[in-house]
Amino acid sequence: MKKWAPLLLSVVLLLIQIMGYLQLRRFPAFVEKWYSMGIYTYISRAMRIGLGWIPFSFGDILYVLIIILVIRWFVIHFKEVVTLSRKRYTQVFTALNIILAFFHFAWGFNYYRQPLNEILELDATYTDEELIRVTQKLVFTANALHEQLQPVDSLKVEFTRSQSELFELAPSGFSNLGAVYPSLDYGPASIKKSLLTLPLTYMGYSGYLNPITGEAQTNGYIDNYKTPVLILHEMSHQLGFAKENEANFIAVLAGMNHDDLYFQYSATIFALGYCLNDLSMKDPLQMELARAAMHYGIIENYQDLRDFWAPYNDNVIEKISQKTYESYLKANNQPDGMRTYSYVVALLVNYYK
Structure with missing residues (x-):
């Protein structure tokens, strides 16, 4: 024995x-x-x-x-x-x-940890009317930001800064947010391009937090509208918001509170995308009306991201990695896995309504 x-x-x-x-x-x-x-x-x-x-x-x-x-x-x-x-x-x-x-x-x-809606004292539910109202607000804000960054409303906003430059700028969004929510003040930075960007891309990931070293890693190939909010998302993980949906919401808050218009635009249309997806399931007509009110250049920014991922979609590596990550999320207190639209939208709607 x-x-x-x-x-x-x-x-x-x-x-x-x-x-x-x-x-x-x-x-x-x-x-x-x-x-x-x-x-x-x-x-x-x-x-x-x-x-x-x-x-x-x-x-x-x-x-x-x-x-x-x-x-x-x-x-x-x-x-x-x-x-x-x-x-x-x-x-x-x-x-x-x-x-x-x-x-x-x-x-x-x-x-x-406690759900983010409890920490920020927000409701976890919302009505269709509230969703429509917040979507309209986001469309208005997105259009206004688009006009400031791109004079031609049918053209996408160009994101020309390198990721290294964005790394330097990103923390100030949390500094501004920290004035409202002190626990969200970021502090010292550790944000880097992943050396494993190629396999990361084939796996379908925009970035990740390394829990062993605390480094925020980004996909070095991404240079479109999602890059600023992606960086803020990984930084949100560093602040201890482990759940993907909550990190998305914190990234939106930090981006919208950033002094830089590109960060504001990135966060706004990222949030708008969530609301449009949710609205398409609950009220397709209102979704089409919201989409019709958007500058076409915003739609082009969305398409730019889809074009980036298109060559890597549905490969064997992505399918295996996404399935594995789905299981990982469910094992770590996220029963809905990567299907977290409703909770992100609930946070957005109840914060901005």
Whole structure:
């Protein structure tokens, strides 16, 4: 029995961890106070200060090294793994325990924090009339911004700044927002182009947060209207908003409160896109009326993003990665996976109505 003790212990510890995390979901106020607004604020700043000065993605290099070492380990110990070696399986379960614990302590507990609508004291539901009203407001704002950035209403707004320039500008949106919501003040920056942009593109991702290093990673190929709001989205993850829909909403707030018109435009038409999608399901006629009121150049900006993704749509890598990420989201307290339109729209409508 003693020979099996290390393996049994590692398996039991993993099960205890998983059950503990499942139970923790029942106490969002506790997580909010002690982790998201407590311990994590220091972890996040320390990571950004520690690695933000490095001009390249340290996390991407770390990921590649980890993948190489894991493959090497399995190649070397393949026979022992296949033959169910106690020693090797103990090592595997011990590693899983360490990885899961570190992930949650470094960032993952944010999945269990209070819903954003409760933090900002917003309703989680909305009426069709409110949706129509907010969509009309966004169309008006989008048209006004488009006129300032592009004198020809049938042409798209051109985004010519490099991502590096946008990285420098992005934090001020959170600084302006921090005057209203102090917990959203960003602080030291750590935003970088992903060194893995090519595989990231084939996987269908615009960017990601590395929970191991706290670095915000962006798809280096994207240079259209979504780039500013994409950067703000990944920065929102750094602030502890782990859920995709909530990070989208925070990015919209930061963009609309930014001093730069391009950030304002990016955030506005990003929010408008969500409302139009929701409206198309609830009242197609009102959606068509809203679309008809938009400058055609805004539609061209939307098309620009679709054109970027078109060559990569429906490839095998994307299908596998999207399915995997969908499962990851559901396992981390996001039961709707990537289908989160209604909650994002609820936040938008109740904030801007």
